[in-house]
Amino acid sequence: MVTPLLDEDTLDLKGCEKLVNHLIGGGVHGLFILGTTGEGPSLKQSLQLELVKYVCSEVGGRIPVLVGIMDASFKEAVNIAAKAEEYGAYAVVIAPPFFYQISQDELYSFTSRLIREIFLPVYLYNNPGLTKVSFEVETVEKLIQDPQVIGIKDSSADMFYFNRLLKLTVPSEMPLLMGPEELLMEALLIGGTGGVPGGGNVFPELFVEIYELATAGKLEEARNLQKKIMKVSETFYSGSGYGSSNVINGIKCALKHLDICNDYLAQPLKKASPEKEKKIHQFLAGS
Amino acid sequence: MVTPLLDEDTLDLKGCEKLVNHLIGGGVHGLFILGTTGEGPSLKQSLQLELVKYVCSEVGGRIPVLVGIMDASFKEAVNIAAKAEEYGAYAVVIAPPFFYQISQDELYSFTSRLIREIFLPVYLYNNPGLTKVSFEVETVEKLIQDPQVIGIKDSSADMFYFNRLLKLTVPSEMPLLMGPEELLMEALLIGGTGGVPGGGNVFPELFVEIYELATAGKLEEARNLQKKIMKVSETFYSGSGYGSSNVINGIKCALKHLDICNDYLAQPLKKASPEKEKKIHQFLAGS
Amino acid sequence: MVTPLLDEDTLDLKGCEKLVNHLIGGGVHGLFILGTTGEGPSLKQSLQLELVKYVCSEVGGRIPVLVGIMDASFKEAVNIAAKAEEYGAYAVVIAPPFFYQISQDELYSFTSRLIREIFLPVYLYNNPGLTKVSFEVETVEKLIQDPQVIGIKDSSADMFYFNRLLKLTVPSEMPLLMGPEELLMEALLIGGTGGVPGGGNVFPELFVEIYELATAGKLEEARNLQKKIMKVSETFYSGSGYGSSNVINGIKCALKHLDICNDYLAQPLKKASPEKEKKIHQFLAGS
Amino acid sequence: MVTPLLDEDTLDLKGCEKLVNHLIGGGVHGLFILGTTGEGPSLKQSLQLELVKYVCSEVGGRIPVLVGIMDASFKEAVNIAAKAEEYGAYAVVIAPPFFYQISQDELYSFTSRLIREIFLPVYLYNNPGLTKVSFEVETVEKLIQDPQVIGIKDSSADMFYFNRLLKLTVPSEMPLLMGPEELLMEALLIGGTGGVPGGGNVFPELFVEIYELATAGKLEEARNLQKKIMKVSETFYSGSGYGSSNVINGIKCALKHLDICNDYLAQPLKKASPEKEKKIHQFLAGS
Secondary structure (H helix, E strand, O other): OOOOEEEOOEEOHHHHHHHHHHHHHOOOOOEEEOOOOOOHHHOOHHHHHHHHHHHHHHHOOOOOEEEEEOOOOHHHHHHHHHHHHHOOOOEEEEOOOOOOOOOHHHHHHHHHHHHHOOOOOEEEEEOHHHHOOOOOHHHHHHHOOOOOEEEEEEOOOOHHHHHHHHHHHHHHOOOEEEOOHHHHHHHHHOOOOEEOOHHHHOOHHHHHHHHHHHHOOOHHHHHHHHHHHHHHHHHHHOOOOOHHHHHHHHHHHHHHHOOOOOOOOOOOOOOOOHHHHHHHHHHHHHO | OOOOEEEOOEEOHHHHHHHHHHHHHOOOOOEEEOOOOOOHHHOOHHHHHHHHHHHHHHHOOOOOEEEEEOOOOHHHHHHHHHHHHHOOOOEEEEOOOOOOOOOHHHHHHHHHHHHHOOOOOEEEEEOHHHHOOOOOHHHHHHHOOOOOEEEEEEOOOOHHHHHHHHHHHHHHOOOEEEOOHHHHHHHHHOOOOEEOOHHHHOOHHHHHHHHHHHHOOOHHHHHHHHHHHHHHHHHHOOOOOOHHHHHHHHHHHHHHHOOOOOOOOOOOOOOOOHHHHHHHHHHHHHO | OOOOEEEOOEEOHHHHHHHHHHHHHOOOOOEEEOOOOOOHHHOOHHHHHHHHHHHHHHHOOOOOEEEEEOOOOHHHHHHHHHHHHHHOOOEEEEOOOOOOOOOHHHHHHHHHHHHHOOOOOEEEEEOHHHHOOOOOHHHHHHHOOOOOEEEEEEOOOOHHHHHHHHHHHHHHOOOEEEOOHHHHHHHHHOOOOEEOOHHHHOOHHHHHHHHHHHHOOOHHHHHHHHHHHHHHHHHHHOOOOOHHHHHHHHHHHHHHHOOOOOOOOOOOOOOOOHHHHHHHHHHHHHO | OOOOEEEOOEEOHHHHHHHHHHHHHOOOOOEEEOOOOOOHHHOOHHHHHHHHHHHHHHHOOOOOEEEEEOOOOHHHHHHHHHHHHHOOOOEEEEOOOOOOOOOHHHHHHHHHHHHHOOOOOEEEEEOHHHHOOOOOHHHHHHHOOOOOEEEEEEOOOOHHHHHHHHHHHHHHOOOEEEOOHHHHHHHHHOOOOEEOOHHHHOOHHHHHHHHHHHHOOOHHHHHHHHHHHHHHHHHHOOOOOOHHHHHHHHHHHHHHHOOOOOOOOOOOOOOOOHHHHHHHHHHHHHO
16 A cells, blocks of 8 residues: 655645545455555655554555555664554564675674564565565574464565465465465465565455466466556556665656546655656546 | 674663774774664664763763764655764765665665755765665766765775775875775776775774785885784674674674673674684684 | 487487487477486587588478577677577577676566667576576566566575466466476466476476376376476485486486487586486386 | 677777877876776677787887786687787786686686696686676685786775785785776775776876875875865766776766767667767866
């Protein structure tokens, strides 16, 4: 879920409310807030906590709320997790610390110590393109010995790696979620459990449907729907900047055109350009 | 300057005091705290601020104190800078936001807006190996139009880039500081202004001396001293982990053996191994 | 197909003969020689041509023979392609020139000019991990306008890219082949045409079977077989060196144990270590 | 030295003659042909050999001729080296095989075996940006035990690495040459032996002079001249393509304007654009 913002310092609470209900109405099985698409790392901590509190309250137990814990500082990470528990989150999704370059040994120590200081269930969040370190399969294998670890979200877009993770997660039926929505169909076809598609903010039904088709093994129908997912990807996530901006500003731009929430992005990311906005507007008008 | 710590949550204040005076006694021309070597990004904000306050007070105006502002969140960065001003810092050293991948345009917007909300003079801190984005020369050129920007620290280790920066900084005599100490001598020989050598925590006189030799054009003597700097680098910064740990734990290990401060590293970095500690101990005994 | 060698300079012709017939007997739909797994770039040109001639003759039209054209020099590439035609190859598979870093514009010019000087049908071979440049989707789109281009082999292991290629190839039913065998099943499930699995040298039936299951949409059975493919990958392609050696030496080691051909690798690659050889031997004994 | 070409297949022999004498007249201490700037890897072998023969004959022993041996195939590399010896080259400069990703162990085996089959003295050529593997310091240390290895050319642009190489080469006075001309001054100031500046094709006197100033320790004058070198770099090596094209086409464009040789580049590289040609023309008119 993106984080609706009025400006650098202010949540768009009306937008949050609409977005939460748009998503639940669209049939999603859970919410993941304050992840990469949720601009977690760009928001000051007090704003992050305000969002967690608001969303948990608005959801009111209808579906599980997962909270991204993405902070370069161990102690700040612990603090956010404690608040997430207090506000009623279902689980936290923890990313590696993302400033220093670290070894697997350091990653394991950091993560296992962090889990020890957190009381909610934990998803591991692999996103090496942004955190500079990957949870290598051997490290995942050690970490999931701990029953507090209940799932994995992989945003590496590395299907070779995802295939190797399946060997760990399939026997125990541990959820293994795909990050990039373009790879959701195939992740499900080969045995993955679900996904965390950014485009689901705009079109929750689309991704619920691909989930249902792929898990039911309806190959032809799934491939047809996949064409639409690729079309959304091309239209919404292209642009002149880097990936981070382009993905999030495409989603927020569409949500604004759907009158769901504001399209402000926290520093350092930027709104969609007028040209991109026009393309998205046309897409929405035609879809 | 490293940040002396007793544990994850507690400054080693006695160590801070000793270290500050060890450095001033060694003739350094300024202090840079809360940079990469200072573990700034790993420390919770309240601890960062405690360090700024303590160091500024202990230094008492004897030399300038520069404070690293390294936070992925714009608003948190502004907050730390405001406190640094209040506590009497001379300048802040600002790094790019380091979670998302951003374009030069986004980097320029973020940085120029941040400068507008800060009242202290500013150094730009280039460290693309860790922040994933470089201040490209054209971006630096635009940013230094602002008279609030008074210097640059470059830790890219890319001398081709450093040569291009010189063209911008030499005419206006803007300080251009070299990060990695192994490249300090050559940076000075080709026209750089100074350096921020991590090894200066342990051997401040050594780096003051190479500064004096190189700026005086004493090539033979400088090259001889450079051999010792390379020897320190080999002995102190090697190890089994990644660079980040290996550099900082080598420095802290030596400072402990010199009875200056504790050798605790904040998560996710790790102390020197016993083998490395032995090597450093032998080096210090023999030097 | 690997290239059976007695030493740096000599084909293992007996091995070639056995291997060709092992593969055809295993039901493969075509042979790709002198690709990455075929050590094309390591072999002197006269040896490459000797192999093409021998294999085309031995196959005798039973299945199509595709010949990798991998040379940093345009004129040498043209020469190899001309000989491949003369010896009866079905098509050539052309890789980008792999020494210089080149732009898409340069890649397009090189490739389209090369195609003009070649008379056989052409597959594009994308392998950016080794050639340092990727055939970007826009470049592929332009190149396949030429009817001489009849297919694509993608060894990028980037499924996001593969999904985007499908949009180009599916409407015209152009073959789109997956390189890494670990991704073959999913490539087929989402609409890919086939694969060029290195492990097919050893177990041709295994890959023919996954092809048949996946194209028939038999998800459960395909996933079960995929477990064996992942097991082969782990056992055969791990090791102490880099990927290139580890993949090829695992295959050649197994072929030697199956008494099909010699296990010599051309410089700079190296035979499997004794430990790896033991693992592979045990796997073959148990399988 | 660039390789003057009339087209893909034909040396510009008149241009070769003029260029050789332009360089010797400019005071250079040796010639390096068929390196990266010499487009060695793009030329068919027979053309490479024709160039070696022609240049060795034209130079006639006035200065040493070093021949780049850059071929992905071991046997082809041996063959070129044997011819270079026959034609009177002084030494060969050997690059790693550049297609596969290889380990240091594989690099060491390849290189030491290659040296054994070559009879000329050898320079090691480090250029990891193009060959994907670096001669790590420990590997260099082993290789230079062999007295046949008489020097090193480093084009990594990594001054940290260069500083570490100095420790190996300074005690034995082994030549250590800098590749990128922008770093030549500082390489000499810290103890390097010389350089292989591409811009020396156009302005041999400029680089001979920076060599003399830097080795004499005339810091101020060297820094002043360095400004001109940086200006050449900016004007000649910028462009719309990748580095490889941009450097070589800038040099060939200038040589054409100086009426020294033709500006054709072998596939896959491209001539300077008309805009770039204009800039270079203006620079030459004004210099």
